[in-house]
Amino acid sequence: MPGQLREQFLRELARLEEQALGGLDLVCESLDRVLEAVQHCDIELAEMVIADDDRIDGRYLEVHQGVLSLLARQAPVATDLRLVAALLDVIKHVERMGDQCVNIAKILPLSGHSPPAHDEMRSKIAEMGAQARSEVAQAKIAFESRDVALAHDLVRQDERINRLNREVFKLAIEIGDDPDRREWAMHMMLMARAIERIGDNAVDIGEQVAFVVTGLFREFTDASHPEMAPPPVV
Amino acid sequence: MRPHTTEAVTSVDQDPQQQQTDPTVGGTQDASRIAGAPLQRKPRRDVSQTGRRVTVSGLNAWYGDQHAVKDLEIEFAPNEVTAIIGPSGCGKSTMVRCLNRMHEEIPGARSSGSVELDGADVYGDGVDVVAVRRTVGMVFQKPNPFPTMSVFDNVASGLRLTGARGGKLRERVEQTLRGAGLWEEVKDRLGQPGIGLSGGQQQRLCIARTLAVEPEVILMDEPCSALDPIATLKVEELIEELKSRYTIVIVTHNMQQAARVADRTAFMLAGELVEVDETDKMFTNPGDERTEQYVTGKFG
Numbered sequence: 001m002p003g004q005l006r007e008q009f010l011r012e013l014a015r016l017e018e019q020a021l022g023g024l025d026l027v028c029e030s031l032d033r034v035l036e037a038v039q040h041c042d043i044e045l046a047e048m049v050i051a052d053d054d055r056i057d058g059r060y061l062e063v064h065q066g067v068l069s070l071l072a073r074q075a076p077v078a079t080d081l082r083l084v085a086a087l088l089d090v091i092k093h094v095e096r097m098g099d100q101c102v103n104i105a106k107i108l109p110l111s112g113h114s115p116p117a118h119d120e121m122r123s124k125i126a127e128m129g130a131q132a133r134s135e136v137a138q139a140k141i142a143f144e145s146r147d148v149a150l151a152h153d154l155v156r157q158d159e160r161i162n163r164l165n166r167e168v169f170k171l172a173i174e175i176g177d178d179p180d181r182r183e184w185a186m187h188m189m190l191m192a193r194a195i196e197r198i199g200d201n202a203v204d205i206g207e208q209v210a211f212v213v214t215g216l217f218r219e220f221t222d223a224s225h226p227e228m229a230p231p232p233v234v
Numbered sequence: 235m236r237p238h239t240t241e242a243v244t245s246v247d248q249d250p251q252q253q254q255t256d257p258t259v260g261g262t263q264d265a266s267r268i269a270g271a272p273l274q275r276k277p278r279r280d281v282s283q284t285g286r287r288v289t290v291s292g293l294n295a296w297y298g299d300q301h302a303v304k305d306l307e308i309e310f311a312p313n314e315v316t317a318i319i320g321p322s323g324c325g326k327s328t329m330v331r332c333l334n335r336m337h338e339e340i341p342g343a344r345s346s347g348s349v350e351l352d353g354a355d356v357y358g359d360g361v362d363v364v365a366v367r368r369t370v371g372m373v374f375q376k377p378n379p380f381p382t383m384s385v386f387d388n389v390a391s392g393l394r395l396t397g398a399r400g401g402k403l404r405e406r407v408e409q410t411l412r413g414a415g416l417w418e419e420v421k422d423r424l425g426q427p428g429i430g431l432s433g434g435q436q437q438r439l440c441i442a443r444t445l446a447v448e449p450e451v452i453l454m455d456e457p458c459s460a461l462d463p464i465a466t467l468k469v470e471e472l473i474e475e476l477k478s479r480y481t482i483v484i485v486t487h488n489m490q491q492a493a494r495v496a497d498r499t500a501f502m503l504a505g506e507l508v509e510v511d512e513t514d515k516m517f518t519n520p521g522d523e524r525t526e527q528y529v530t531g532k533f534g
Contacts (some may be wrong), residue, residue, distance in 0.1 A: 006531040075490055077517040077529045215519030 006011040009074045013083065016066045017143075020087040023059045023094035024205075030056065030101040031198070035129040037105065038191065039122070041113055046105035056098030063091040067093055082215060086208040090143065091133075093201040097136065100194040107187050107194075115184045121171050125188055128164045128195045131157065135145040135202035142209045151206035155220045168192040246290035284368070285312035285481035286351040286450045288333060288366070293347035294326050295337055302328040303345070304505040310451070315473055315482040317496030317513070321487055321528070325505040326485045330453045333483065335363050351451065370394070371449030375456040377436035379428030385411075386424040388439055406446075414442035416473045434465020438472060445476075452476065455483040458491060469470030470495050489529055493517050501525045 001088050030049055037045040067088045070076060076084050084109035084224055168189055175185040211217045252388045274340045288310040295303035309493040310316045318326040331337040332345050335356060357367045378387045381490050389407045390398075407424075411417040416438045420431065428439050437457060444452060446516050454473070458466040473482060473495050486492050493513060500510035501522070508521040521528045 009531070076487070077493070078520055078526045080530050081518055096479065 006074075009076075009080075010118075011099055012066075012070060012074070013076070013080060016063060016070065016087055017083065019059065019066065020063045021140050021143055022095070023056060023063065024125045024136055026056050026059060027094055027101070027136050027198075030098055031129065031133050031136065034101045034104045034108075034187060037108055037125065038129070039126060041108070041111075042116065043109045043113065049105040050102050051099050053102045056095060060091050060095040062176050066089075079212070079215075082212050086143075086212045090205050090210050094194045097198045097201045100198050103194045104191045106118045107190050111184045111187050116181045118171070118175055118181060118185065118188075120173065121168065121188050123183065124164050124168050125191055125195070126159050126170070131161050131164070132195045132198040132202070135161070135199050139202040139205040139209075142206055143212075146209060146213050148210050148213050150215060152210035152220060154203045154206040158199045158203050161196055165192050165196040169182070204206075261269045285479065286360040287312055288370075288451055288481055288483070289348075289353075290329075290333070291348050291350075293329065293332055293345065293349065295325070295332050295345040296343065297328075297340065298342040302505050303332065306347070306507050307511055308500060308507055310481050310483050311498075312481045313477055313479075314497040315477055315484060315495050316510075317492035317499045318483065318485045318502060319492050319499060319528070320488075320508075321504035321533075322487075327455050329502065330372075330455060330483055331453070333453055334372055336372065336455045337366070365490045368447045369449055370451040370453060371444035371447065372435070372455065373441050373444055373452045373457045376460050377433055377440050380430050380433075381427070381430055381435050381437050384425050384429065385420050385428050385439060388428040389442050389446050392443050395447055395515055410442050410446045413445050413476075413477070414438045415468065416442055432465070434461045434468055437461060437465065437469060441469070441472065441476075449480065451481040451483070454482065456485055456487060461486060466491070489517075501528060503528070 030052065033052075034047055034049045037049065065178065067084055070084055135154055138150065138154060138157065141147070142154070169192070172189040174184040175181050207220055209218065210220075289472060290306055290308045290310075293303055293306040295300065306329060314380045319331065320326045328337060331438065333349055333356070337343050337345055347357075350351075351369065354359070356370070380391065386407055387408050390403055393403055393406050393410065408417060408421075411420060416435060419435060420439075423430075428436065431439060437460075441452075441457075458469050461469065470491065473484065476482060477497075484492075484495065496513045498510060498515045499516040501516065501520075502522070503524055509516070509520060509525045511521065515521070516525065517529060
């Protein structure tokens with residue numbers, strides 16, 4: 001086949017993808033900082049995370065506008081169309097993950113500078129955070145390389161977060177007997193919940209990878225119909 | 235199996251060798267098996283008309299020794315718009331011109347295979363070519379109203395063929411122009427020359443002229459390529475309306491037009507049918523890599 005037509009368009013599309021996936025790097029940064037803030041009860045750092053979420057929101061607007069513009073001017077079809085639609089989805093998840101980081105950052109000061117911490121709880125939160133970060137990074141690599149198997153592996157990865165989340169819940173109930181630490185434990189549970197949502201968003205991005213590649217959209221896991229989950233792609 | 239050539243055309247064929255290498259095609263072309271679908275005598279139009287199913291099988295077409303359409307199998311359903319897309323020279327126009335036996339009018343051109351309208355082969359023995367072209371109407375790229383005729387006569391000329399006269403004729407002209415979405419724009423200038431209309435109006439006049447002879451299948455070969463965007467959209471609206479009464483096949487270079495108007499889209503390349511499917515599927519997730527490459531503009 002002769003040389004590439006629509007080079008200009010393909011360049012724009014590639015740039016849009018880079019922008020959207022770059023949003024995942026911003027999420028990782030935000031997540032790193034908010035997790036550090038949680039570990040050290042660093043409220044100033046948490047405030048920075050809140051302030052810097054404007055960058056992620058700005059990225060959302062840029063990509064959203066870019067998608068509209070490409071749809072209007074270039075009328076992409078087939079794989080190109082699926083990619084554009086997927087990027088709109090990805091950037092929405094990026095924006096949501098940024099907001100979850102903000103949620104965590106907002107919870108932190110509620111317990112004060114030196115809360116009556118519980119080491120096991122804190123380390124589980126740290127573990128969840130690290131796992132969520134690695135999922136976000138993996139979602140990015142899977143998307144960039146259109147690697148459906150790697151995308152599907154996110155489901156397996158995410159099970160770890162879900163398990164930790166249940167453990168945090170149980171711990172919180174146990175700690176709940178102690179009136180001094182009850183409130184702190186509840187805050188930790190909310191943080192765990194926010195991290196758990198970030199993991200879910202990463203899995204959703206993985207679903208978009210499969211959509212771009214195969215043209216079929218299927219949820220990797222369907223919470224309302226677990227029996228209908230597709231077999232894992234290996 | 236004899237190839238579809240008129241005597242005159244056969245005589246101008248420069249390459250007898252080619253004649254022998256014609257692939258033979260299956261199926262009989264015996265007109266006697268065509269029951270209840272007379273092409274020779276056109277029946278009165280059924281009010282609940284829905285167009286005819288066009289079944290193309292083993293269709294091949296040549297210009298001299300150039301093999302323009304190769305072993306094509308495709309079906310066009312009533313009440314559906316099928317768009318044919320593909321790069322220039324892929325055989326899409328040739329293919330539709332085979333559907334109403336226009337292809338064989340070109341010197342040196344011939345074809346083989348079968349084209350059935352609800353089971354009746356238009357290439358069958360004893361089939362009246364004029365009746366075929368009346369049943370399978372065609373609209374061309376460039377609007378071509380009869381230059382010396384008024385708006386009224388452009389439509390009436392076709393209607394007279396169906397036997398309409400006098401007051402009934404005027405009524406039918408109005409009805410046909412309304413059917414082509416043109417009546418409101420031309421009702422006060424029916425006596426003026428058809429070529430005095432704008433390009434878009436001329437094209438809809440040509441569509442009205444095509445409708446006047448009561449076709450059941452309408453072929454459109456790049457009907458909007460000479461029109462501005464608004465006139466194009468008007469013709470596309472008209473196509474959508476006509477769909478309820480006819481089988482419509484539209485050849486277009488404009489992929490967005492195919493995406494807008496067609497229920498099904500067929501992609502042709504180098505004389506072959508690569509893929510035909512629901513338009514949605516063709517433009518979101520085509521099955522063939524070559525379709526993907528073409529619709530996304532990677533070649534063509």
